[in-house]
Amino acid sequence: MSLPTKEISRVIQERFAAYESGDHARVMDVYTDDAAYWDTKCPARMQGRAALAKYLSGFLGNFDLRYAMLEEHRLEGRDAAIVLWECAVRRRLPAGGLGTDLVMQRGMTLLEVQDGLVSRDEAYMDLASLDPLLEQAAA
Amino acid sequence: MLTDQEIFSATRRCIDMWNTLDLDATLDTYTEDVTYCDPKTGKRIMGKANLRRYLRKFFERWDMQFVVTEEYRLEGQDGQAVLWNCEIKLREGGPSRTVRGMDICMVRGNQLSRDEAYMETSVLSELMSMKA
Numbered sequence: 001m002s003l004p005t006k007e008i009s010r011v012i013q014e015r016f017a018a019y020e021s022g023d024h025a026r027v028m029d030v031y032t033d034d035a036a037y038w039d040t041k042c043p044a045r046m047q048g049r050a051a052l053a054k055y056l057s058g059f060l061g062n063f064d065l066r067y068a069m070l071e072e073h074r075l076e077g078r079d080a081a082i083v084l085w086e087c088a089v090r091r092r093l094p095a096g097g098l099g100t101d102l103v104m105q106r107g108m109t110l111l112e113v114q115d116g117l118v119s120r121d122e123a124y125m126d127l128a129s130l131d132p133l134l135e136q137a138a139a
Numbered sequence: 140m141l142t143d144q145e146i147f148s149a150t151r152r153c154i155d156m157w158n159t160l161d162l163d164a165t166l167d168t169y170t171e172d173v174t175y176c177d178p179k180t181g182k183r184i185m186g187k188a189n190l191r192r193y194l195r196k197f198f199e200r201w202d203m204q205f206v207v208t209e210e211y212r213l214e215g216q217d218g219q220a221v222l223w224n225c226e227i228k229l230r231e232g233g234p235s236r237t238v239r240g241m242d243i244c245m246v247r248g249n250q251l252s253r254d255e256a257y258m259e260t261s262v263l264s265e266l267m268s269m270k271a
Contacts, residue, residue: 005214040239040259073243075211075220076143082213082220082243084255106178108241108257110220122222124241124257126178128264 003079003113009072011113012083015121016067022060022092028053032119039123063133064090064098080112080120091133103129141217141246147210149246150221153254154205160198160230166191170252177256179263201263202230218245218253225258229266236262 011030018026028049031037037052038045046052071084086106091099107125111118153168166187169175175184179197184190209222221242228235240258244251 038239073216073218073220074214076214078211080211082211082241084243106257108220108243108255110222110241122241124239126258126260128178128259128261131261 005074007116008074008079008081008111008113011116011118012072012081012111013069015111015118016069016083016085019060019065020067022064024053024057024060027056027060030118031121032114032117035118036120037122039127040125041127045122062092064092078112079114080110083109083111085109089130089133099133101133103133105129143212145249146212146217146219146244146246149249149251150210150219150242150244151207152249153244153251154207154221154223158204160202162191162195162198165194165198168250169254170247170250173251174253175255178258178260200230201227203227213243216245217247218243220244227262227266229270231270233270234266236266238262 015030018030031049031052033049034047035049035052036045036047037055046055066088068086069083070086072081074081086104089103089105091101093099105125107123109124110120110122112120149168153165156165156168169187169190171187173187173190175190176182180193184193204226205223207221207223211220213219221244223240223242225238225240226235227238238258240256242254242256245253
């Protein structure tokens with residue numbers, strides 16, 4: 001438990017870049033096999049890459065994400081950091097391309113790093129603002 | 140630099156005061172030039188006078204009981220991340236819901252100079268609709 005801050009930042013950068021790519025396999029590659037995941041839409045914490053893969057497949061398939069990382073703070077004595085971010089969210093259209101409606105999200109994510117991968121990912125945000133896009137995706 | 144204990148105590152005192160719904164006691168835990176935001180503020184609230192206006196309305200409507208679940212100091216800073224669960228209900232009574240959230244808090248002296256809270260707010264709408 002004493003990774004250089006630069007290494008923690010590298011893993012975090014890759015985590016957000018993977019989400020922006022929309023590439024499901026690339027996203028899964030940033031997590032440890034037993035990664036713990038939670039966001040404000042999850043009723044309970046998820047454990048393990050398989051559960052996470054299932055949960056994220058719909059989300060990544062339906063939405064295009066563009067992050068601006070505003071702040072990154074390492075947590076003292078831990079291989080972890082919090083990241084404050086803004087994200088522009090647009091719906092991916094079934095026929096390809098992106099919808100015109102855009103929702104801006106702000107949030108804070110807690111990330112723990114182990115062996116060059118993310119072992120804990122907890123994202124706190126107000127996903128209520130995404131409901132119109134979620135309804136469009138479900139229609 | 141403040142000690143870990145000083146930082147955690149300042150934040151805990153603030154959370155304890157939120158739990159009492161005592162507006163003045165809660166505001167005493169913030170600096171005069173505090174920066175505050177949560178998903179319902181829209182933008183950052185600057186200064187205690189503006190925070191007073193916001194919290195007065197919020198405290199009039201909601202009853203909250205926060206429980207701190209994790210707290211971590213930010214390296215090299217007089218600040219921390221605090222994770223919490225909050226049981227929330229309308230002050231007039233009715234059902235409650237539990238919300239998880241995380242704040243980033245910066246401390247000056249024994250007060251918070253910055254408090255940004257991130258959480259899901261759909262439960263608030265849900266509780267309001269159950270009242271209607």
